[in-house]
Amino acid sequence: xxxxxxxxxxxxxxxxxxxxxxxxxxxxxxxxxxxxxxxxxxxxxxxxxxxxxxxxxxxxxxxxxxxxxxxxxxxxxxxxxxxxxxxxxxxxxxxxxxxxxxxxxxxxxxxxxxxxxxxxxxxxxxxxxxxxxxxxxxxxxxxxxxxxxxxxxxxxxxxxxxxxxxxxxxxxxxxxxxxxxxxxxxxxxxxxxxxxxxxxxxxxxxxxxxxxxxxxxxxxxxxxxxxxxxxxxxxxxxxxxxxxxxxxxxxxxxxxxxxxxxxxxxxxxxxxxxx
Amino acid sequence: xxxxxxxxxxxxxxxxxxxxxxxxxxxxxxxxxxxxxxxxxxxxxxxxxxxxxxxxxxxxxxxxxxxxxxxxx
Numbered sequence: 001x002x003x004x005x006x007x008x009x010x011x012x013x014x015x016x017x018x019x020x021x022x023x024x025x026x027x028x029x030x031x032x033x034x035x036x037x038x039x040x041x042x043x044x045x046x047x048x049x050x051x052x053x054x055x056x057x058x059x060x061x062x063x064x065x066x067x068x069x070x071x072x073x074x075x076x077x078x079x080x081x082x083x084x085x086x087x088x089x090x091x092x093x094x095x096x097x098x099x100x101x102x103x104x105x106x107x108x109x110x111x112x113x114x115x116x117x118x119x120x121x122x123x124x125x126x127x128x129x130x131x132x133x134x135x136x137x138x139x140x141x142x143x144x145x146x147x148x149x150x151x152x153x154x155x156x157x158x159x160x161x162x163x164x165x166x167x168x169x170x171x172x173x174x175x176x177x178x179x180x181x182x183x184x185x186x187x188x189x190x191x192x193x194x195x196x197x198x199x200x201x202x203x204x205x206x207x208x209x210x211x212x213x214x215x216x217x218x219x220x221x222x223x224x225x226x227x228x229x230x231x232x233x234x235x236x237x238x239x240x241x242x243x244x245x246x247x248x249x250x251x252x253x254x255x256x257x258x259x260x261x262x263x264x265x266x267x268x269x270x271x272x273x274x275x
Numbered sequence: 276x277x278x279x280x281x282x283x284x285x286x287x288x289x290x291x292x293x294x295x296x297x298x299x300x301x302x303x304x305x306x307x308x309x310x311x312x313x314x315x316x317x318x319x320x321x322x323x324x325x326x327x328x329x330x331x332x333x334x335x336x337x338x339x340x341x342x343x344x345x346x347x348x
Contacts, residue, residue, distance in 0.1 A: 044337045056301075077305055078343055087303040087341030092332045095300030232298070 006107035010115035024163025031253040046265040048088030109246040144169040172241040184248040191255035192233040303341030
């Protein structure tokens with residue numbers, strides 16, 4: 001199923017690649033298009049952020065209060081859901097869509113010849129075996145070896161991986177001596193922290209408006225969120241170091257776009273509130 | 276088959292669902308989509324139950340209302 005989505009995204013990425021003739025630029029445009037497509041969801045979430053914080057707060061209080069009484073907890077939760085006319089949570093489908101998106105982009109970046117260039121699997125197989133015999137194969141990402149070694153002689157398997165002097169086909173954990181592979185992952189970590197700072201600062205102002213719960217509870221929750229906050233970029237960075245740099249570039253650009261989007265939406269919302 | 280799927284849903288609720296929650300994705304219904312699917316499978320069997328569960332998940336998007344939505348028997 002993931003291969004199916006990777007194929008669809010591959011058409012889009014290939015279309016962009018045909019225009020700009022550069023893999024890095026194509027990834028940037030691709031990220032931009034994905035973000036724009038998701039914009040209605042982001043706007044919706046931004047608008048209901050305050051309400052979301054409020055309901056989450058109420059839920060937490062109920063859960064804490066009836067920790068030892070599951071039946072009462074059920075009843076109270078039903079009551080809460082009935083009383084709130086509209087639940088602003090983003091819902092299960094959004095989570096699933098995100099997961100599919102992340103994994104299919106990983107597929108796409110891992111095998112650009114299959115999913116983006118739509119090269120015949122027979123040809124890929126043949127080149128893989130040839131390179132294997134020469135002993136230069138990259139076992140985790142054979143298509144990267146094909147692009148690098150056979151791309152110069154056969155333009156069907158050629159992808160311009162050079163982006164501002166960086167080789168996007170290289171895998172950080174396999175090129176530890178080359179300092180250039182660290183640039184994109186490092187920028188990615190940096191932008192992650194910036195975007196988290198923005199999000200948390202927005203949430204705390206929201207929480208101050210929603211004056212529910214006692215401060216001890218709030219602190220415990222904030223602490224839990226904090227540890228989660230660091231876990232996420234650590235996880236992503238570990239994945240980014242074992243994947244070709246193209247993936248890290250996609251994440252970096254989507255982080256940057258998210259920051260821009262948050263700032264703009266925040267401003268728009270503030271202006272609306274003032275008027 | 277039925278038991279395997281129900282076990283899988285149990286595992287999802289225990290281990291995967293909290294991760295979703297931490298990334299800001301919460302179910303907007305009560306009972307949650309996983310609980311709903313579980314009940315549906317118990318009530319209608321694997322095939323019809325899964326179809327009902329999937330329908331529920333599709334309804335659980337940012338543009339729906341959410342709220343109290345028990346399995347109709």
